[in-house]
Amino acid sequence: MALPLDKLELIDVEEGLLLAENLGTVQRRNGLLTVSWERGEQMQELDELFTLVVRAKQNGELADWVNLGSRFTAAQAYDRDQNRIRDIDLGHFSAVHPGMALYQNVPNPVTSQTVIPFDLPEDGEAIIELYDVGGRRVMTIRDDFAAGDNEVRIKAGQLSPGVYSYTLRFGGQQLSRKMIVTD
Numbered sequence: 001m002a003l004p005l006d007k008l009e010l011i012d013v014e015e016g017l018l019l020a021e022n023l024g025t026v027q028r029r030n031g032l033l034t035v036s037w038e039r040g041e042q043m044q045e046l047d048e049l050f051t052l053v054v055r056a057k058q059n060g061e062l063a064d065w066v067n068l069g070s071r072f073t074a075a076q077a078y079d080r081d082q083n084r085i086r087d088i089d090l091g092h093f094s095a096v097h098p099g100m101a102l103y104q105n106v107p108n109p110v111t112s113q114t115v116i117p118f119d120l121p122e123d124g125e126a127i128i129e130l131y132d133v134g135g136r137r138v139m140t141i142r143d144d145f146a147a148g149d150n151e152v153r154i155k156a157g158q159l160s161p162g163v164y165s166y167t168l169r170f171g172g173q174q175l176s177r178k179m180i181v182t183d
């Protein structure tokens with residue numbers, strides 16, 4: 001993936017299903033991000049591999065500036081079940097809806113149960129997904145929520161001890177945070 005460093009600054013690369021060890025660092029200072037990853041199970045349509053956090057240095061469209069290429073690593077995905085090469089797409093998301101927020105779960109680390117608070121800008125269906133450190137989705141909560149303050153409760157017994165990320169999806173936007181579950 002190529003980033004034009006004259007047009008934008010790379011602030012961070014946030015883990016999703018891909019962890020830090022899957023993301024190359026050698027060429028980052030040159031605006032190139034390489035990725036290599038293998039996963040045995042099928043990906044879901046909205047699975048997020050990673051998120052680039054960038055700051056524009058000039059006006060323009062991010063979709064016009066960031067592109068996939070095969071200079072260092074082939075821009076390909078392989079479908080083992082059907083033994084064929086699959087297309088890879090970039091998803092471009094703008095800033096989240098005003099009024100949408102995802103807060104840190106309380107308590108964290110999780111002991112007996114935890115609450116994940118979040119705000120929505122309008123009524124509608126929202127999805128909260130939890131992923132383990134291997135990038136496997138371990139829980140999905142899908143429900144209709146009202147505009148404003150909301151929360152979901154999760155009992156510690158529903159999750160094994162470890163580090164998890166949780167993602168709020170609403171109206172084509174998403175926010176993520178991490179939590180720890182202890183014994």
